Amino acid sequence: MSRTTRATQALTKAGIVHDLHAYIYDPGAERVGIQAAEALGEDPARVLKTLMIEIDGKPACAVIPSDRELSMKRAAAAFGGKSAQMMKPADAERLTGYHVGGISPFGQRRTVPVAIEAAAMEQALVYINGGQRGLQVRLAPKDAAGVLRAIVAPLVG
Template identity: 75%
Template sequence: MSKTTRATQTLAKAGVSFTVHSYDYDPGAERVGLQAAEALGEDPSRVLKTLMAEVDGKPVCCIVPSDREVSMKKLAAAFGGKSASMMKPADAERLTGYHVGGISPFGQKKIVPAAIEEAALAETLVYINGGQRGLQVRLAPKDAQAALKAIAAPLIA
């Protein structure tokens, strides 16, 4: 497995301090984020999942703890929209250039507005997908927010 991806290159170019962690990705896992947390021996609240969604038909990226669900109402409100829905996996792959299970918010093919769960900013370090299945980057959540120019908002149900 390569530890250099578009995501890690983007973070390095932005001067963000991070470490790379790989784990055995289970393609049959019901919830990829929880499987990653377990494989890394981390609390699921510190392993954040990257979800691609649409607010009023426009693509957005949201980053939330792997053990929580996104509130579509809160997601829409965070971006000043009326409605939100999850993006179809094929559309998410085409937009980001990553495969489902390995979608990182960093280094996506098309930059879209991003939001990070505000509660995650209280953590010292978090894990976020590093651009391929079985690869996570560990970094300060405020660094992730800054690199993405993400808004912090309550996103979880």
């Protein structure tokens, strides 16, 4: 496993303090984010999952705790749209340049608007996918929001 990805390069280039945490990725896991939290021995509220969505047909990214479900109504509202839906996995991979299970909001092939769940900002440190299956970056949520120019809003139901 490479510890250098477009995500880690983007964080390093931006001067964001982070550290890397590798774990054994289980492609058969029912909920990949929960599996990552368990493998890392972390509270699922601190291990965030990256979801590629479409707001009124336009790509966007939502970052939420791995134990929660995205509210499409709240996601649409956060981005100032009327409707939201999950992006098809093949479209997400093509847009981001990452494989499903390894999609990071950092260093995506194409920059899209990002929103982070407001409750995640209460954590001292969070884990976010590092751009590869089985690799997480740990960093301050305010640093993640800043480098992503993310909207911070309630996104979960």
